[in-house]
Amino acid sequence: VLSILFFAACGGGFEPPVQEYVALSPVEQAHRISMALRGLRASDAEVQMIQDDPDAVVELAEAYVQGEAFGETIRDLYAEVFRVRAVDSNLPEIGVLEGSTRMERNRILHEEPLALIEHIVNTDQPLTEMVQANWTILDEWGAKAWASHSGYDAAQGGEQVVQFTDGRPGGGVLLTNALLARWGSAGANAHRGRADMVSDTLLCEPFGGRDLPLSGDVDLSDESAVESAIWSEPVCVACHQSLDPIAAHYWYTRARVTNFLIRQSYEVGCPSALALCFPMEMYSSTIPRDAEDQGLRAEGYFGQETGDFKGLGRAIAADPRFAQCQAKRFASYLTQRDLGAIPFEEMVSLQTQLVESGFDAKALAVHIVTSPAFLAKDIVGGEGADALPGLQVLRPEQLHRTVLDLTGFSYDMEATDIGLGLIPLLRDDLVGFRAMSGGVDGFRVATPTHTATPNRLLTLATVAEEAAAALVVLEMTKNARSRKLLFALSDYSESSLRAQLVVLHRRLLREEVAQDAPEIDEGFALWEAALAASADEEGALKTLLAAYLQAPEMLYY
Amino acid sequence: MKNKRISRRSFFAGAGTLGAASLFPLGGWAKESGGKRIILVQADGGWDTTFCLNPRLSSSAIDGPDQFSTMQGVDREEIVDFGNGGPDTLKVMINDAKRASVTTFFDNFASNSIIVNGIYTSSLVHEACRYRMITGTRSNESPDIGMIGGLLGSSEYAVPYLDLGGAGLFGTYSAMTLQLGRSNQIIAHLDRERELPGPRLGVTYPGFVPATAQQSAIEDFLLKRQDRLVGAGFGGASSVQRIADYREALDRKERVLVEAVSGGLLDQIEFGSTPGFGNQAELAVSLMSAGLCHSVGLDSGVSWDTHNQLEQQNELYKDLFLGLLSLSFGLKQVPGLWEETIVVVLSEMTRKPRMNTTGGKDHWPSTSALVFGGGISGGRTLGGSDAGLNALNVNLSSGLVDSSSSGSSLYYSSFVAGLAHAVGQDPAEWFPHEEVLHGIVD
Numbered sequence: 001v002l003s004i005l006f007f008a009a010c011g012g013g014f015e016p017p018v019q020e021y022v023a024l025s026p027v028e029q030a031h032r033i034s035m036a037l038r039g040l041r042a043s044d045a046e047v048q049m050i051q052d053d054p055d056a057v058v059e060l061a062e063a064y065v066q067g068e069a070f071g072e073t074i075r076d077l078y079a080e081v082f083r084v085r086a087v088d089s090n091l092p093e094i095g096v097l098e099g100s101t102r103m104e105r106n107r108i109l110h111e112e113p114l115a116l117i118e119h120i121v122n123t124d125q126p127l128t129e130m131v132q133a134n135w136t137i138l139d140e141w142g143a144k145a146w147a148s149h150s151g152y153d154a155a156q157g158g159e160q161v162v163q164f165t166d167g168r169p170g171g172g173v174l175l176t177n178a179l180l181a182r183w184g185s186a187g188a189n190a191h192r193g194r195a196d197m198v199s200d201t202l203l204c205e206p207f208g209g210r211d212l213p214l215s216g217d218v219d220l221s222d223e224s225a226v227e228s229a230i231w232s233e234p235v236c237v238a239c240h241q242s243l244d245p246i247a248a249h250y251w252y253t254r255a256r257v258t259n260f261l262i263r264q265s266y267e268v269g270c271p272s273a274l275a276l277c278f279p280m281e282m283y284s285s286t287i288p289r290d291a292e293d294q295g296l297r298a299e300g301y302f303g304q305e306t307g308d309f310k311g312l313g314r315a316i317a318a319d320p321r322f323a324q325c326q327a328k329r330f331a332s333y334l335t336q337r338d339l340g341a342i343p344f345e346e347m348v349s350l351q352t353q354l355v356e357s358g359f360d361a362k363a364l365a366v367h368i369v370t371s372p373a374f375l376a377k378d379i380v381g382g383e384g385a386d387a388l389p390g391l392q393v394l395r396p397e398q399l400h401r402t403v404l405d406l407t408g409f410s411y412d413m414e415a416t417d418i419g420l421g422l423i424p425l426l427r428d429d430l431v432g433f434r435a436m437s438g439g440v441d442g443f444r445v446a447t448p449t450h451t452a453t454p455n456r457l458l459t460l461a462t463v464a465e466e467a468a469a470a471l472v473v474l475e476m477t478k479n480a481r482s483r484k485l486l487f488a489l490s491d492y493s494e495s496s497l498r499a500q501l502v503v504l505h506r507r508l509l510r511e512e513v514a515q516d517a518p519e520i521d522e523g524f525a526l527w528e529a530a531l532a533a534s535a536d537e538e539g540a541l542k543t544l545l546a547a548y549l550q551a552p553e554m555l556y557y
Numbered sequence: 558m559k560n561k562r563i564s565r566r567s568f569f570a571g572a573g574t575l576g577a578a579s580l581f582p583l584g585g586w587a588k589e590s591g592g593k594r595i596i597l598v599q600a601d602g603g604w605d606t607t608f609c610l611n612p613r614l615s616s617s618a619i620d621g622p623d624q625f626s627t628m629q630g631v632d633r634e635e636i637v638d639f640g641n642g643g644p645d646t647l648k649v650m651i652n653d654a655k656r657a658s659v660t661t662f663f664d665n666f667a668s669n670s671i672i673v674n675g676i677y678t679s680s681l682v683h684e685a686c687r688y689r690m691i692t693g694t695r696s697n698e699s700p701d702i703g704m705i706g707g708l709l710g711s712s713e714y715a716v717p718y719l720d721l722g723g724a725g726l727f728g729t730y731s732a733m734t735l736q737l738g739r740s741n742q743i744i745a746h747l748d749r750e751r752e753l754p755g756p757r758l759g760v761t762y763p764g765f766v767p768a769t770a771q772q773s774a775i776e777d778f779l780l781k782r783q784d785r786l787v788g789a790g791f792g793g794a795s796s797v798q799r800i801a802d803y804r805e806a807l808d809r810k811e812r813v814l815v816e817a818v819s820g821g822l823l824d825q826i827e828f829g830s831t832p833g834f835g836n837q838a839e840l841a842v843s844l845m846s847a848g849l850c851h852s853v854g855l856d857s858g859v860s861w862d863t864h865n866q867l868e869q870q871n872e873l874y875k876d877l878f879l880g881l882l883s884l885s886f887g888l889k890q891v892p893g894l895w896e897e898t899i900v901v902v903l904s905e906m907t908r909k910p911r912m913n914t915t916g917g918k919d920h921w922p923s924t925s926a927l928v929f930g931g932g933i934s935g936g937r938t939l940g941g942s943d944a945g946l947n948a949l950n951v952n953l954s955s956g957l958v959d960s961s962s963s964g965s966s967l968y969y970s971s972f973v974a975g976l977a978h979a980v981g982q983d984p985a986e987w988f989p990h991e992e993v994l995h996g997i998v999d
Contacts, residue, residue, distance in 0.1 A: 022790065087739065186864040188913040196682065208682030209695060212922050219945060223911065337795075338698060378792030390795030412756040422756075431740045431829060435723075444601070444724040446684065447697055451799050452806040453731045454716070454813055458746035461810075465749070469764030509782070519785070526778045533770030542765045547775040551782045552803050 019384055021376040026050040028557075029375050031510045032392060033061050035557045036334045036369045038069035039076075039398035040405050041507055051512070057370045065362040069401065074121050074361070075114040076397045077333040079442070081201050082173070084182045085110040086442030087429035092259050093419065094266055095278040096144040101421025102430075108142045110442075112178035115159050126359035127326060128317035131202065132310070133172040135163050146177040147279035167285040171309030174198060175253070177282045182442075184256035190296055191255070195247035202316055204325035204339060207243050227295045245300030249312050251289050254282045324351040327364060334368050335389035336450040343387060391556040393450045396437040396459070400426040403463055403549070406485055406507065409470035411463050426463070433459045452555060464549035468542045476538070492537045497527055504545075509553040523548075592981030593899045593932065595706030595852045596841060596884070597691065598834075599724055600877060600904040602862030603683070603920055605870045609659055610925040611674045611907070611942060612636040612650030618945045619910040620918070625868045626652055639667035640936035645957055647672055647936050655871040658878035666885050668936050670929035671997060673956070675940040675948035676972045678906055681920040683862070686905035686969075690924065692726055693973025693988055700728030702901065702973050703854040705987060706980040707733065710851025715812035719844060721837045722856025732802040735813060735850070741826040747817045753828060779807065813849070820847030834858045834880035842887035846894055855884075861904055864917040877902075885929070896931035899980055903927075910946045923948040926972065928979070928997055939996050940967045956996025965992060 024032060030042035030050040042050075042060075049056050064070055079085045091097060091105045115137040120129045136149070139159045143152040148166035168175050185191040192207075200206035218229045218236065230240040254276075262276045270277035273284075299306050301315040316322050327350035332339045350364065357363040368374065379385040394402065404410050413423040413431065425432040435441035437459040438449040449456075475483045480490050485507065489500040498515040501523040505511050513519045523544075530543035548554070607613040608622045614634060615621040623634040632654035640646030647667055651660045663670065678686040688694065691701035700708075704727050707718030717733040718725065727734050737743045745753055749766040767775060786800055817823055825840055826832070832840065834857050841853040857877050863869050881902065888895040903926040908918035923942060929935060939956030941949045950964030951957060953971060958964075965971075968991075974984040975994030984993045 022792070186862075186919065187915055188864065188919050193682075206685075208680065208685045211679040211695075212681060213679075219947075222945075377790055377796075385793040386795075388793035388795060390793045391791055391799050393799065410756060413754050413762075414756060414758050414760075415754055416758070429739060431738075431742045433738070433742065436736050436738055436743070441723075449727075449731045451729075451731055452803040454735050454806050454810040455743070457803075457806050457810045458743070458813075462746045462749065465765050465767065466762060522778065522781050526774055529774035529777065530771055533768060533774055539771070543767055543771040543774060546765065546767060547778040550775075551779060552786045553782065555803065556786070556799060 019379050019381045021372050022378040022380060023054075023372070024375050024377050025510075025512070026054055027506060027512050028377075028510045029054070029057055030060065031557050032375065033057060033369050034064060035392065035394070035398060035402070036374075037061060037064040037073060037365060038067065039073060039395070039401040040069055041402055044503075044506065047506060047512075057375065058366060061366040061370050062362075065365055070362070070365070071118040071122050072397070072401065074118045075111070076395070077329065078114050078117050079110070080333065080440050080448060081329055082113055082179060082182070082197075083440065083442040083446060084113055084178055085427075085440075086182055087435070088443050089182055090259060091145065091257075092262055094262065097141065097278055100141050101416060102419060103421035103423060103428075104141045105145075107139060108145050109178050109181055111159075112136060112138060112142060113173040113176040116173055116176060119161065121361045124360070124362070127354070127361045127364075128322070128359050129172060131172040131174060131313040131316045131322075132170050134168065134170040134310075135161050136176050138162050142177070145278050145280060147281045148283070164283075166281065166283050168283050169308045169310040171249075171313045174249075174313065175283065175309055177280075180253050180282050181257040184258070185250065187255055190244070190294070191247040191250035191253075192243055194250050195243050198246055198316075199243070202325060203319065203321040204328060205321065207239055210239060231295075241297070242302050244297040245302075245306075246312070248297060248299040249306070249309055252283055252285050252287050254280070257282075320351070323355050323359070324348075327351045327354045330361070330364050331368050334365060335374055336392050336448075337389055338447075393438065393452070394460075394555050394557065395448065396426045396434045396439045399437070399460070399463060400424065402554075403467045407467040407471040407549075408474045408484065409463075409467040411466060426459075452552075456555070457550075460550045460555060461546075464554075465542075465546045467549055468545035471545055472538055472542050476541075494524065498524060501527075504548050508548050509551055510557065511553075592709035593706065593930070593979065594710065594845065594894075594897055595703055595976075595980050596855060596898060596900045597701060597703035597725075597853070598855045598857065598877075598881070598884075598900065598902040599687070599691065599722060600857040600861050600873070600902065601683075601687070601724065602860040602904070603686075603906040603908055603924075604861045604873070604904040605863070605867060605908040605918060606674070606925040607650065607907075607910075607946075608870045609650050609656070609874050610672045610927055611946070612648055613910075613946070616944065620912045622650060622652065622870070624912075625871065626655065630654070637663075639663040639670075640938070645937045645939070647938050652871070656875045656878065658875050658882060662878045662882050662885070665882070666929055666935075669931060669933045670927060670935040671933055672938045673926045673928065673940050673967075673972060673994075673997075674938060675942040675951070675958075675967055676924050676926060677948045677966055677968050678922050678924055679968065681906065681922050683905060683920075686920075686922075686924075687724075688726070689969040690903055690905045690926075690973070692728075693970045693977075693991070697726055698728060699726065700730055701726040701854070702976045702980075703852050704728060704730055704734070705977055705982055706899075707850075707852035709981055714848065714851040715809055715816050716850040718852050718854065719841070719850035720854045721832070721841060722854045722858075724856050725854040729798065732805040733809065735809075737826060737832075740829050740831050742828060744823065744826055744828045747814060748823050751828070776811070783807065816847070816849045820844055820849040822847075822849065832858075834876065835883050838880045838884035839887060842884065842891065842894070845898070846891040863908070864913065864919060865915050867908070867912065867917045889931070899928060899930040899933065899976075901926060901928050901976060907946070921946060928976070932998065934998075937996075939994070951994075953992050954995050956994055967994065 027047050030047045034042040089109045117130050137159050140157050149162040150165050151162045152160055183194050183197045185193050196207045213235045218233055219225045229236045265275040265277050273281055304315050306312045306315055328339055328342050328347050331342050353367050354364050374389050411425045415423055427434055429435045429441040435445040436455045438456050440448055475486045480487050488503045490496045498520055501520045505513050527544050531540040534540040613619045613621045614623050626632045626634050634652050636648050637651050638646050638648050649663050653660055678689055680686045688697045692699035704718045711717045716735045720734055720736045749763050753762045755761045837855045844850050861873055907921045907924045909921045913919050940951050941958040949958050951967045952959035953965050970991040971994045974988040974991045975997050977984045977987050978993055979997040
């Protein structure tokens with residue numbers, strides 16, 4: 001057991017209590033790091049690397065963040081932050097979007113800001129670019145849906161970086177078409193909901209969570225009294241002096257994009273550029289604005305003048321709360337703790353690390369997942385155990401990637417014939433199981449569930465059974481050396497089966513055991529029971545694999 | 558979180574080593590304790606209470622629902638007294654041309670219904686208000702009142718809290734819940750023999766469904782692995798909780814697989830079909846009566862956020878009360894169910910007294926709720942609001958409006974604490990720092 005000593009801070013000359021982390025085994029460490037950063041199990045070679053040199057965890061993590069799968073994790077992380085993968089967000093199949101499937105139209109609304117952040121991280125740009133970039137990323141349907149961009153190569157297809165041609169001054173994700181569509185504004189609220197989103201997602205300071213004091217001094221039913229109060233009544237000014245100037249930046253953006261309004265626009269023939277028709281304008285710097293006439297505050301950021309989104313992005317990037325909030329969000333996501341559960345000292349340490357690294361998201365992620373606390377099984381000699389991140393839970397997106405990687409099976413449903421397209425059932429909530437399996441639906445299920453639930457186990461069981469069936473079909477027709485997972489299974493003799501079980505225990509159950517270990521005896525007993533219950537070895541193998549793929553060690557890592 | 562009670566963990570501390578069978582003893586603690594089952598209905602988006610529960614005709618301070626009616630014939634907005642005529646009598650806005658279901662509901666169930674008006678939400682933001690109104694706290698990490706009530710059935714029922722609406726909040730009790738999904742997709746997991754479209758055209762699920770003996774071998778293996786996980790030496794609150802949750806969720810999953818068949822669930826839902834509120838209501842009654850679940854969360858299934866077209870509230874109320882009628886008559890048809898159930902219907906906020914410039918109304922930081930059930934002595938209204946829809950102070954011991962200096966604001970937290978008390982949970986345990994609204998059941 002690798003033990004790491006640390007001393008709790010303690011003043012007054014007392015002997016600090018000595019606490020000792022009980023580290024995970026090398027196999028468990030490799031898998032936990034790999035799962036957190038990539039949503040994939042560590043390979044045998046990677047496990048061996050940590051077994052040979054336990055100090056190689058940083059090297060391993062640094063390799064992981066250079067890979068494509070880390071980009072997927074970044075997308076998933078910020079999907080929970082911005083909640084853009086919203087089950088109720090969709091566009092109608094109309095105009096230039098005719099011929100698209102619902103899943104393709106969903107991607108228009110779900111992925112644009114996430115792709116932007118992923119690109120920034122993948123290309124080693126500072127994370128602050130997420131609020132300063134003056135470009136975006138669109139796929140082929142997004143390029144058709146949104147107006148005012150250039151540089152998309154339709155022949156190439158896929159997601160590409162494009163430039164705005166409508167004068168959007170920067171602001172990164174804050175001015176992406178999809179974020180504007182997701183976070184619409186009721187006209188009378190003058191984009192304050194969007195300002196709240198900005199403050200919540202980027203600074204971890206939601207205005208909406210604050211209490212509205214029950215004050216007898218303002219007649220809330222009197223519009224003019226309310227308008228006056230947000231300038232003069234101290235309890236109102238306290239929020240509005242900060243909220244309203246952020247909201248003011250959105251004056252030049254389209255307030256709302258709804259399915260209903262789009263259809264309505266097409267019904268009347270899309271009479272002007274302001275109509276909600278494709279390709280849709282989401283920004284116009286020519287909209288006349290007279291803040292004083294509207295009783296609104298001018299653009300600003302907590303007392304600083306910003307002018308436009310470029311200034312806003314610059315101000316946010318320079319705000320220490322941005323670094324602190326993003327560090328906290330990374331820690332929260334990667335270690336599955338609520339934002340509020342990140343200890344202050346840890347948060348400050350991560351914030352410092354992020355700033356000193358030049359807002360290097362990869363370095364931050366590596367730092368988090370290689371910390372002794374994250375790689376600990378327990379603590380002895382103190383009371384710090386309850387602060388450990390502890391066992392991690394397979395997110396639905398991770399379940400998809402893990403099972404695909406291990407077995408070649410993807411839990412999808414082909415529904416193109418009814419206009420939906422290929423539905424990724426672990427990354428969808430319309431007919432899929434993302435929120436039901438612990439994820440968020442971007443709408444009313446706003447926070448993930450990090451524990452076992454009956455729904456989650458039902459999903460895991462079904463995926464395990466379907467993946468077992470697919471794996472047997474995919475693998476057993478190949479010779480053993482070219483298989484992904486069943487490469488140790490040369491025949492159905494006991495020795496061959498035990499050799500294969502050792503592989504399954506290492507890859508799926510995160511434990512390194514010998515062929516004659518009790519754990520393998522249990523696995524072989526399962527095989528014998530399965531064989532007795534099955535018509536042939538193939539049925540028994542499916543049963544065995546279905547059991548291993550839904551074991552608690554698959555759910556937890 | 559002030560309301561987190563470790564009842565489930567202490568429950569497991571006693572029962573955890575006894576095996577699955579002993580976790581679910583015959584005989585319901587809920588019934589023995591006198592606790593109620595709860596059905597929580599959310600009307601998401603912010604209803605305009607002047608259309609129904611807090612009836613107001615247009616005045617200098619309020620734009621009422623009468624602005625959308627001809628006020629002739631049956632298309633007439635009318636404030637009707639469905640109660641005893643006293644100062645706390647139950648008054649409702651009716652319009653039989655637009656919302657006849659409202660009239661029908663109160664004609665039948667007013668004597669078992671209470672309206673609570675003037676609940677102050679302390680926020681104008683949808684999510685913040687929703688969390689407050691269903692949990693009594695500002696946090697979405699707290700369990701909602703449906704979950705709190707459902708815990709009374711944690712030992713007797715496979716599913717203490719069935720979240721049919723998909724918008725429930727469970728706190729640390731997620732392992733005791735079940736969701737069917739927006740399109741009833743759970744059927745793909747409960748009925749594994751059923752053919753469904755597969756990952757490629759022409760391919761169908763299932764690819765492999767273990768036969769009974771194969772399934773038995775799988776379950777034996779999972780239990781062994783579960784035991785190994787318990788003994789693996791993971792420490793700390795998070796790991797301990799997650800391991801305990803696995804044990805609980807696995808037990809409940811197995812029970813659901815059995816009871817979904819015996820309780821008729823599989824016959825009542827169809828893959829790909831999004832259940833409307835009426836369907837949810839019928840299903841709730843069916844599954845409660847079958848004993849699958851103790852308490853249920855429902856959702857009206859439509860948005861009440863009428864910033865632009867306030868008149869839509871007519872249709873929204875009509876459909877909501879059609880569903881509530883179905884729910885109520887259904888509950889009454891099952892012996893004992895009407896008496897042992899409290900239905901709470903709420904929306905996270907109401908709408909401003911006056912219209913905005915785009916044909917709708919914006920957010921207003923107070924709301925109303927409808928509480929009914931066979932055990933409710935109804936025909937009454939608790940709380941209230943003034944001519945401008947500002948919440949009035951109340952006497953929390955009675956729930957009646959109290960404009961004297963001793964009156965208290967009726968905050969969301971007191972309201973939810975009052976619901977906890979009404980269903981038989983101890984509000985002092987769940988809401989130790991809150992004053993409790995009385996008057997719902999005593």
